[in-house]
Amino acid sequence: MNVTVIVPSYNGGNLWKQSACLLAEQIPSLRVKVIDSSSEDDTREIAQGFGFEVEQIDQKDFDHGGTRSYSLEDVNTEFVVFLTQDVLLEGKDAIAFLVSVFDKDPEIVCAYGCQLPHVDANPLAQHARYNSYKPDSYVTSLTDDFPTGFRKAFLSNSFAAYRVDFLRSIGGFPRHLILGEDAYVAAKALVANKKVAYVAEAKVRHSHNYSVIQEFKRYFDIGVFHSTQSWMIDELGSVEGEGVKFAVEQLRYVCKVKKHHWLILSIFTSMAKFIGYKLGKKHQMLGVKLSRKLSMYKSYWNRV
Structure with a gap:
């Protein structure tokens, strides 16, 4: 197929070894580029062992959007698929399934697949995936009724595909975003x-067992992203109310799977997300020094 796969990497460990093995079983002669941020383990050697192209960059130069745009410079295929190093592809046709959606409508310029939780995912991580990745596929535009609001721009570069010409037409992924370069492009498309x-139908395994503190930091960064890219909310709609709905559904899921000892942690996690998000939206008042301490992606603040 007319597709290039790009994987940013850093100290991928054993999970990357599994991921690379599954990736190598996909489309024959698939071009895979690994952009490695100077890993200190055998990440690059694993990639080379599977015949992937490897380019090393300095860790300090990694940028969620900028590095992915840089990786596009020598891509001459019609489509590009981005993966993260901790994704496990489900089935040998996962990438083919994802890219095939572009044949259905020339106006589709970006697509994402279904992320299932890893086998070791805790109940909160399980719910996060089942809540975000439903069984039914969809195609949406700015005028379609589903999904609604900001959810229209939901997209994950852990497993996403794009038309290369569209990406280049908007200047690629934006440089120096704290996160959300994938949602940014989806919003630009809409x-x-x-x-x-x-x-x-295009499935991968991907999830994180974040602690309460990690969830706080992650949602602080989401708040920063939303405040710095307020045009997205202006164009698509507010995210207010989504957090409460998610928290309630999370409690219901914990009860459904009979993991009642997770109820208290579920409540604290939801509180941490809410507080983190609100503080992130006010990061300019907090200043760079404090914001760096509260953030998960601390390198972002080196260039603020």
Whole structure:
């Protein structure tokens, strides 16, 4: 297929070894580029062992959007698929399923697949995946009724595909975003009257067992992202109320799977997300020094 796969990496460990093995079983002669941020383990050697192209960059130079845009410079395929090093592809046709959605409508310019929780995922991580990745596929535009609001721009570069010409037409992924370069591009597509697709048949395993503190830091960064990219909320709609809905559904899920000892942690996690998000939106009042301490992606603040 006319596709290049790009994987940013850093100290991928054993999970990357599994991920690379599954990636190598995909489309024959698939070009895979690994952009490695100077790993200190055998991440690069694993990639080379599977015949992947490897380019090393300095760790300090990694940028969620900028590094992915840089990786596009020598791509001459029609489509590009981005993966993260901790994704385990489900089935040998996962990438083919994802990219095939572009054949259905030329207005579809970006798409993402279904992320299932890893086998060791705790109940909160399980719910996060089942809540975000439903069984039914969809294609949406700015005028479609589903999904609603900001959710229209949901996209994850852990397993996402793009038309390369569209990415280049908007200047690629933005440089120096704290996170959310994938949602940014999806929003750009929507306001340009293009379409975003979710392909439920294209599946991977991907989840994180975050602690309460890690969730606080992650949602602080989400708050920073939303405050610095307020145009997205202006164009698509507010995210207010989504957090409460998610927290209630999380409690219901914990009860459904009979993991009642997770109820208290579920409540504290939801509180941490809410407080972190609100503080992130006010990061300018907090200043760079304090914001760096509260943030998960601390290198972002070196360039603020």
